[in-house]
Amino acid sequence: MPPLNISAGPVELTRQLCNIPSVSGDERAIADAVEAALHVHAPHLRVVRDGDTIIARTELGRARRVAIAGHLDTVPINRNLPVRNELDAVTGEPMIWGRGTVDMKAGVAVQLALAAELSDPAVDLTWIWYDHEEVASHLSGLGRAVRNHPELFAADFAILGEPSNGTIEGGCNGTLRARVTMRGRRAHSARGWMGVNAIHRAGDLLQRLSRYEADRIVVDGLEYREGVNAVRVEGGVAGNVIPDVCVVEVNYRFAPSRTEEEAAAFIREFFDDADEVEIVDLAPGARPGLDAPLAQRFVAAVGVEPTAKFGWTDVSRFAALGIPAVNFGPGDALLAHADDERVPVAQIEFTAAALRSWLAADERPAQARA
Amino acid sequence: MPPLNISAGPVELTRQLCNIPSVSGDERAIADAVEAALHVHAPHLRVVRDGDTIIARTELGRARRVAIAGHLDTVPINRNLPVRNELDAVTGEPMIWGRGTVDMKAGVAVQLALAAELSDPAVDLTWIWYDHEEVASHLSGLGRAVRNHPELFAADFAILGEPSNGTIEGGCNGTLRARVTMRGRRAHSARGWMGVNAIHRAGDLLQRLSRYEADRIVVDGLEYREGVNAVRVEGGVAGNVIPDVCVVEVNYRFAPSRTEEEAAAFIREFFDDADEVEIVDLAPGARPGLDAPLAQRFVAAVGVEPTAKFGWTDVSRFAALGIPAVNFGPGDALLAHADDERVPVAQIEFTAAALRSWLAADERPAQARA
Numbered sequence: 001m002p003p004l005n006i007s008a009g010p011v012e013l014t015r016q017l018c019n020i021p022s023v024s025g026d027e028r029a030i031a032d033a034v035e036a037a038l039h040v041h042a043p044h045l046r047v048v049r050d051g052d053t054i055i056a057r058t059e060l061g062r063a064r065r066v067a068i069a070g071h072l073d074t075v076p077i078n079r080n081l082p083v084r085n086e087l088d089a090v091t092g093e094p095m096i097w098g099r100g101t102v103d104m105k106a107g108v109a110v111q112l113a114l115a116a117e118l119s120d121p122a123v124d125l126t127w128i129w130y131d132h133e134e135v136a137s138h139l140s141g142l143g144r145a146v147r148n149h150p151e152l153f154a155a156d157f158a159i160l161g162e163p164s165n166g167t168i169e170g171g172c173n174g175t176l177r178a179r180v181t182m183r184g185r186r187a188h189s190a191r192g193w194m195g196v197n198a199i200h201r202a203g204d205l206l207q208r209l210s211r212y213e214a215d216r217i218v219v220d221g222l223e224y225r226e227g228v229n230a231v232r233v234e235g236g237v238a239g240n241v242i243p244d245v246c247v248v249e250v251n252y253r254f255a256p257s258r259t260e261e262e263a264a265a266f267i268r269e270f271f272d273d274a275d276e277v278e279i280v281d282l283a284p285g286a287r288p289g290l291d292a293p294l295a296q297r298f299v300a301a302v303g304v305e306p307t308a309k310f311g312w313t314d315v316s317r318f319a320a321l322g323i324p325a326v327n328f329g330p331g332d333a334l335l336a337h338a339d340d341e342r343v344p345v346a347q348i349e350f351t352a353a354a355l356r357s358w359l360a361a362d363e364r365p366a367q368a369r370a
Numbered sequence: 371m372p373p374l375n376i377s378a379g380p381v382e383l384t385r386q387l388c389n390i391p392s393v394s395g396d397e398r399a400i401a402d403a404v405e406a407a408l409h410v411h412a413p414h415l416r417v418v419r420d421g422d423t424i425i426a427r428t429e430l431g432r433a434r435r436v437a438i439a440g441h442l443d444t445v446p447i448n449r450n451l452p453v454r455n456e457l458d459a460v461t462g463e464p465m466i467w468g469r470g471t472v473d474m475k476a477g478v479a480v481q482l483a484l485a486a487e488l489s490d491p492a493v494d495l496t497w498i499w500y501d502h503e504e505v506a507s508h509l510s511g512l513g514r515a516v517r518n519h520p521e522l523f524a525a526d527f528a529i530l531g532e533p534s535n536g537t538i539e540g541g542c543n544g545t546l547r548a549r550v551t552m553r554g555r556r557a558h559s560a561r562g563w564m565g566v567n568a569i570h571r572a573g574d575l576l577q578r579l580s581r582y583e584a585d586r587i588v589v590d591g592l593e594y595r596e597g598v599n600a601v602r603v604e605g606g607v608a609g610n611v612i613p614d615v616c617v618v619e620v621n622y623r624f625a626p627s628r629t630e631e632e633a634a635a636f637i638r639e640f641f642d643d644a645d646e647v648e649i650v651d652l653a654p655g656a657r658p659g660l661d662a663p664l665a666q667r668f669v670a671a672v673g674v675e676p677t678a679k680f681g682w683t684d685v686s687r688f689a690a691l692g693i694p695a696v697n698f699g700p701g702d703a704l705l706a707h708a709d710d711e712r713v714p715v716a717q718i719e720f721t722a723a724a725l726r727s728w729l730a731a732d733e734r735p736a737q738a739r740a
Contacts, residue, residue: 173560177609188473188707189621190543190681192584192597199600199618203576210570214562227562230569231609236602238445239506239547239621239651241707243601248569251559251609281609311560 001029004037006116010352011096011345013109018083018100024073024139027052027131031072034112034129041116045127048152052131053141055152056115058124064294065124066359067153067323069142069314070108070161071133074100078339086342094345101343103134103336107161107329110352114359121359123294126155133314137283142314146321157294158318159355163331166347166354168302169309170222170288170326172316176252176263177231180205181276187242195242199235202246205271206230209250212270217255220288222308224255228270249280253310256285256319286316289324301358302328328355371399374407376486380722381466381715383479388453388470394443394509397422397501401442404482404499411486415497418522422501423511425522426485428494434664435494436729437525437693439512439684440478440532441503444470445707456712464715471713473504473706477531477699480722484729491729493664496525503684507545507653512684516691527664528688529725532681533701536717536724538672539679540592540658540696542686546622546633547601550575551646557612565612569605572616575641576600579620582640587625590658592678594625598640619650623682626655656686659694671728672698681706698725 004016022030031052038047038056045056052072083098096106108129115127131141146153162169182202187195214226228250235246250271254263260282271277289295290306299306309315309327318325330347374386392400401422408417408426415426422442453468466476478499485497501511516523532539552572557565584596598620605616620641624633630652641647660669660676669676679685679697688695700717 175560175610186707186709188681188703189597189599189601190545190623191595191704192599192623193595194704197580197599199603200576200580202603203573203578203580206570206573207577208573210567210573225563227559229559229562229567229612230605231559231611231613232606233569233572233603233616234606236600236604236619238504239601239619240504240545241445241601242599246603249606249609253560253562311558 001033004033006037006041006113010109010113011348013113014096014101014106014343014348015083017105017109018098019081021077021081022073023076024132024135027072031131037112038115044119045115048149050145050148051141053145054129055145055149056127057152058121060124062122062124064156065126065154066294067126067128067155067158067318068111068161069128069130069158070104070111071131072108072129073131073134074103075134075337080339088344095342096345097340097342099341102163102331102341104161104163104329104331106331106343106348107163110330110348110355111161113352114355118359122361123359125359126152142317146317153321155323157289157292158315158323158325160313160315160325160327161329162313162327163329163333163336164327165332166330166350167304168299168306168326168328170290170306171219171256171286171319172309172311172313173224173226173253173255174258174260174263174285175283175312176254176267176279177281178250178267179278179280180248180250180271180274182246183275184242184244186237186244189240189242192242198243198246202233202235202248205248205274215255217257219255219257220290222288222290222306224308225310226255227253254285256287260284283312284316284319286319286325288326290326292324295324297361298358302354371403374403376407376411376483380479380483380718383483384466384471384476384713384718385453387475387479388468389451391447391451392443393446394502394505397442401501404442407482408485414489415485418519420515420518421511423515424499425515425519426497427522428491430494432492432494434526435496435524436664437496437498437523437528437688438481439498439500439528439530440474440481441501442478442499443501443504444473445504448709450709458714465712466715467710467712469711472533472701472703472711474532474699474701476701476713476718477533480700480718480725481531483722484725488729492731493729495729496522507651512687516687523691525693527662528685528693528695530683530685530695530697531699532683532697533699533703533706534679534697535702536700536720537674538669538676538696538698540660540676541589541626541656542679542681542683542697543594543596543623543625544628544630544633544655544686545653545682546624546637546649547651548620548637549648549650550618550620550641550644552616553645554612554614556607556614559610559612562612568613568616572603572605572618575618575644585625587627589625589627592658594678595680596625597623623680624655626657630654653682654686655682656689656695659689660696662694665694665696668728672724
């Protein structure tokens with residue numbers, strides 16, 4: 001495999017990174033390539049490797065530190081590699097097409113190019129490229145590296161390069177899943193009136209869900225839209241028996257201003273006529289943290305109004321460390337995992353330029369200037 | 371497994387039969403036991419086996435023939451075997467408690483004891499014990515045996531030993547099962563508003579079922595009570611996906627005055643907002659059929675006013691063969707399929723005595739008497 005040519009810039013680097021297959025669990029080759037390129041092109045960074053996760057830090061003693069992270073893995077390839085150049089069918093703008101272009105090697109390419117270029121940034125930088133994002137949460141390379149090297153992850157603000165069409169998507173909603181159980185009493189269905197039909201009892205609950213208008217909650221200036229949905233329903237004994245149990249599994253996406261406890265309390269109250277409410281999965285959201293001065297300068301550098309991120313992303317791992325975090329990367333998240341995922345070349349260039357202008361801007365205190 | 375001891379009488383035989391588990395599809399052991407016992411205790415019967423259905427006939431050349439039938443299978447066991455003796459909490463009368471006591475091994479026990487005992491009955495007898503009654507109609511062992519051996523089923527009157535509290539219950543309701551499908555559109559549950567939740571859509575339908583007051587319809591002087599119930603519900607893709615399909619299985623019990631076509635039309639109209647209504651099982655009811663002279667003598671022998679049967683029973687298979695049929699068996703049908711089903715010992719004894727007195731009564735033409 002030829003070495004990565006970082007100096008060719010983020011667009012060419014996107015092509016090179018995509019053409020190194022790295023489906024989750026198979027990230028060694030790309031991690032080796034990134035590590036080798038840093039040793040050649042970024043001698044100003046202290047590089048630590050943890051499995052197939054690479055952490056590369058400036059240690060310049062700046063007053064503030066920003067963590068910038070992206071995952072190296074992709075979902076499975078489906079005859080969509082190597083990448084190719086395309087023109088968008090509608091707008092005619094140049095695109096790079098293929099697995100990983102959107103989720104999220106264009107974002108990693110921008111980060112890697114800037115990591116090599118910015119040897120004297122305005123803030124200290126912690127670059128993190130990690131494995132196992134597209135699979136179960138407990139496998140996450142980011143989670144593992146934080147457990148193994150917590151001291152390397154201290155930061156005042158974090159940016160995750162997940163595709164956001166070159167806008168800032170702040171924080172993320174939390175997610176809760178609950179099993180809501182309605183009980184009844186079995187009887188032969190020839191004499192239904194002798195039993196209590198648990199499936200019929202679930203009718204009220206489902207109708208309430210159907211009519212419920214979820215909240216829109218403003219957190220640090222961004223509007224988070226919540227949602228409460230039945231994602232599974234199951235009930236029934238036999239074709240001639242009044243069913244005594246009906247279980248509705250519910251997924252609640254809640255604004256990052258709510259704690260896990262508040263989310264659980266909301267669900268318990270929403271289903272207070274149920275016989276049982278069991279919380280089976282609960283992960284907090286992340287506040288966008290866009291009220292911090294550092295973040296506000298970032299918003300100004302990007303020049304586009306930030307919006308809320310609805311889906312759960314690894315920003316919440318940073319939030320759990322007490323670090324406000326946002327998503328910022330090239331590519332349309334609606335094309336992530338699609339067989340025809342493709343990223344506009346202009347978004348790669350825009351994203352790189354916005355990050356560069358912010359990170360190079362002079363915000364050092366006067367006594368530290370040359 | 372010890373052999374059945376038929377000569378111990380119908381009460382003890384009820385215990386023995388119940389303690390041979392025979393959930394639908396698993397009737398071989400009990401059918402083997404019944405067949406073996408007939409060979410030992412009822413040499414006067416001609417025994418034919420069809421799968422796990424046993425047909426045992428006297429062939430005495432009597433002027434009339436009565437078919438007496440019962441099914442060998444039960445609904446699933448739910449920690450209610452082996453049977454135990456109990457005293458009724460209110461009346462103090464002795465009961466046998468456990469799966470199958472009511473539906474309908476006490477009835478089978480009465481029949482089996484009389485089959486062995488009545489070697490010289492007043493009418494020719496066709497005893498039928500069959501498999502697969504508690505499941506889809508097309509699996510019925512009785513239906514299968516009728517198709518395979520129609521000549522064995524000729525009769526002037528039929529009695530089915532389904533639980534009727536020792537009274538005669540005439541005819542039966544029809545039964546229809548339908549799969550009612552609601553469709554939606556998948557979306558990630560983080561953006562639920564992008565999809566259409568099929569499970570939420572089912573809420574209206576279930577609430578309508580919950581509120582519906584079923585008809586009561588008088589047929590040939592007996593009142594039939596109908597019912598419409600959800601018996602199963604299923605939907606869901608994954609914990610983070612808005613579900614695109616929800617299927618509710620519905621069971622409609624309809625009066626014997628309605629045709630199958632009328633029943634199907636009623637269900638299609640009831641669920642006219644569903645995306646699909648598929649009729650998966652449909653069996654007509656049976657009119658009471660108590661006008662035949664043989665039936666009237668039977669009513670006199672039992673000495674209790676006949677009533678309508680609500681549940682669909684295999685009397686309608688006899689009705690379809692042109693044979694008037696009634697239900698007559700020990701046990702309270704309200705306890706059928708209940709986890710605490712239990713039969714009064716006195717009803718087993720009363721039912722056996724009533725049947726014995728009718729079947730042994732001399733109704734042979736003069737020239738056939740000894």
